[in-house]
Amino acid sequence: xxxxxxxxxxxxxxxxxxxxxxxxxxxxxxxxxxxxxxxxxxxxxxxxxxxxxxxxxxxxxxxxxxxxxxxxxxxxxxxxxxxxxxxxxxxxxxxxxxxxxxxxxxxxxxxxxxxxxxxxxxxxxxxxxxxxxxxxxxxxxxxxxxxxxxxxxxxxxxxxxxxxxxxxxxxxxxxxxxxxxxxxxxxxxxxxxxxxxxxxxxxxxxxxxxxxx
Amino acid sequence: xxxxxxxxxxxxxxxxxxxxxxxxxxxxxxxxxxxxxxxxxxxxxxxxxxxxxxxxxxxxxxxxxxxxxxxxxxxxxxxxxxxxxxxxxxxxxxxxxxxxxxxxxxxxxxxxxxxxxxxxxxxxxxxxxxxxxxxxxxxxxxxxxxxxxxxxxxxxxxxxxxxxxxxxxxxxxxxxxxxxxxxxxxxxxxxxxxxxxxxxxxxxxxxxxxxxx
Numbered sequence: 001x002x003x004x005x006x007x008x009x010x011x012x013x014x015x016x017x018x019x020x021x022x023x024x025x026x027x028x029x030x031x032x033x034x035x036x037x038x039x040x041x042x043x044x045x046x047x048x049x050x051x052x053x054x055x056x057x058x059x060x061x062x063x064x065x066x067x068x069x070x071x072x073x074x075x076x077x078x079x080x081x082x083x084x085x086x087x088x089x090x091x092x093x094x095x096x097x098x099x100x101x102x103x104x105x106x107x108x109x110x111x112x113x114x115x116x117x118x119x120x121x122x123x124x125x126x127x128x129x130x131x132x133x134x135x136x137x138x139x140x141x142x143x144x145x146x147x148x149x150x151x152x153x154x155x156x157x158x159x160x161x162x163x164x165x166x167x168x169x170x171x172x173x174x175x176x177x178x179x180x181x182x183x184x185x186x187x188x189x190x191x192x193x194x195x196x197x198x199x200x201x202x203x204x205x206x207x208x209x210x211x212x213x
Numbered sequence: 214x215x216x217x218x219x220x221x222x223x224x225x226x227x228x229x230x231x232x233x234x235x236x237x238x239x240x241x242x243x244x245x246x247x248x249x250x251x252x253x254x255x256x257x258x259x260x261x262x263x264x265x266x267x268x269x270x271x272x273x274x275x276x277x278x279x280x281x282x283x284x285x286x287x288x289x290x291x292x293x294x295x296x297x298x299x300x301x302x303x304x305x306x307x308x309x310x311x312x313x314x315x316x317x318x319x320x321x322x323x324x325x326x327x328x329x330x331x332x333x334x335x336x337x338x339x340x341x342x343x344x345x346x347x348x349x350x351x352x353x354x355x356x357x358x359x360x361x362x363x364x365x366x367x368x369x370x371x372x373x374x375x376x377x378x379x380x381x382x383x384x385x386x387x388x389x390x391x392x393x394x395x396x397x398x399x400x401x402x403x404x405x406x407x408x409x410x411x412x413x414x415x416x417x418x419x420x421x422x423x424x425x426x
Contacts, residue, residue, distance in 0.1 A: 048357035049312055061301040065315070067280070068307035075300045087288045088274040094281035099262055101311070102278070106319040115346070120333055133328070144261035 001026040004046065005053035006033045007207035008175075010105055010168035011066040012053040016207075017164040018070045020198035022077050026055075030209035033110075067101055070161050082161045093155050096145050096162035100169045103138035107131075108176060131178050139173065139183060142166070146185035152192055159196065167193050171204065214239040217259065218266035219246045220420035221388075223318055223381035224279040225266040229420075230377040231283045233411035235290050239268075243422035246323075280314055283374050295374045306368050309358050309375035313382045316351035320344075321389060344391050352386065352396060355379070359398035365405055372409065380406050384417065 003019070003026050005012030019026055031037045031052050038050050047054040047064045055063045055072070063069050074083050083090050106112070108131055116122040116130060149155045154162035170190040173180050180187065193199040204210055216232070216239050218225030232239055244250045244265050251263050260267040260277040268276045268285070276282050287296050296303050319325070321344055329335040329343060362368045367375035383403040386393050393400065406412045417423055 044357075048361075049316065049351070049354040051316075057301065059301065061304070063301070063304045063308065065308040065311035067311045067315070068304045071307050072300055072304040075303060087285055088270065088272065088276070090288060091274070091276045091281045091285040094284050095276065095278040098278035098280045098314070102280070102315050102319055103262065103264075106315055107325070112320070112347070115343075116333070119342070120329070120335065120339070122333065126333070129332070130328075134325070138262070141262040144257075148261075 002056040004029045004031050007204045007210040009052045010172050013168035014066045014164045015053050015069050016202035020201045084158050092149050093160045093162045097165040099142050100165040104135040107134040143183045215269040217242045217244050220417045220423040222265045223385050226381035227279045227377045228266050228282050229415035233414045305362050306373045306375045310378040312355050313378040317348040320347040356396045
């Protein structure tokens with residue numbers, strides 16, 4: 001398999017964690033978002049969304065959207081599972097993942113922030129207020145969900161697709177100045193994940209396209 | 214099962230289609246978004262996101278997030294499948310669903326439009342430009358995905374979770390004045406779905422909380 005992605009992209013980071021939790025080897029092909037490489041015809045031929053990541057499978061399929069890619073990995077490499085448990089537990093895992101992927105991240109990514117500034121006339125304070133409203137509200141919902149489901153990880157004591165989404169979300173929240181100080185459950189899970197070798201392997205700063213420290 | 218939702222909510226509409234495609238009976242409990250019923254403590258006890266829909270299962274679990282609920286229905290009631298095919302086909306279905314649920318809908322829902330107007334100083338033209346940039350870009354990617362996968366429906370000739378997401382997206386795009394005239398594949402699938410009894414049953418205007426025609 002080959003993963004086309006970017007070291008700091010949340011969606012790429014999710015998939016890297018899922019691959020590492022499952023112990024799967026893959027080649028990594030950096031797509032430099034700052035240079036606009038995701039917008040080229042060559043990249044769009046692989047992934048019509050013009051977003052990262054894309055996963056090229058061993059069968060030659062080109063898969064896009066992090067949630068869909070993680071579900072694919074679960075289908076094809078079911079063990080260890082990243083959606084474990086009974087149907088209700090699986091639904092909890094997917095609901096946490098979807099709250100992050102559908103409610104938090106889309107409203108905080110860099111292209112949206114840039115549009116708000118450049119086209120919408122938002123100053124830095126207005127962007128900060130936006131970030132501390134929409135993504136923060138979604139994260140607050142996730143905090144409440146974790147208060148009902150978390151053990152060592154987001155749902156129980158096994159790392160899952162929910163943690164694959166939570167960790168990049170916390171990393172991005174730090175980067176963009178979202179106040180996470182009241183999210184004690186999320187911070188506890190985030191800290192525990194940082195100690196886990198799969199999460200460490202997937203960390204943005206440990207990727208070949210990350211800048212030198 | 215009991216579905217807590219709102220007639221015009223895209224996410225509720227998705228789940229209604231999935232339930233109808235699977236031929237599942239359920240009670241329907243309207244949550245009036247205009248009256249803010251989704252923000253009450255009573256509702257948030259069911260669903261911490263304060264969003265619709267919520268599905269109460271026969272086992273008493275309260276599920277949230279439309280993508281997670283549709284996956285739950287697929288797990289518990291696998292036939293007829295709304296994620297049919299081999300692993301790559303399933304990934305295509307989920308990628309189309311996620312592009313709509315993660316890239317298009319979050320950037321067009323009413324609370325975001327209201328914030329842009331009330332807090333961001335956007336006038337109607339600026340909101341229209343926003344809608345015809347972000348949700349429209351995501352829909353353009355879906356159009357390209359359909360050009361690679363569509364038969365009678367989004368992926369092949371069987372209605373799937375992708376169609377459960379596409380139809381509410383097209384309905385909402387019409388409502389909010391997003392130009393869909395260049396999306397010929399999406400329009401063809403949308404029209405075909407309108408003729409399908411499950412999609413007709415799930416239509417917003419056919420719900421008990423819809424205004425009288």
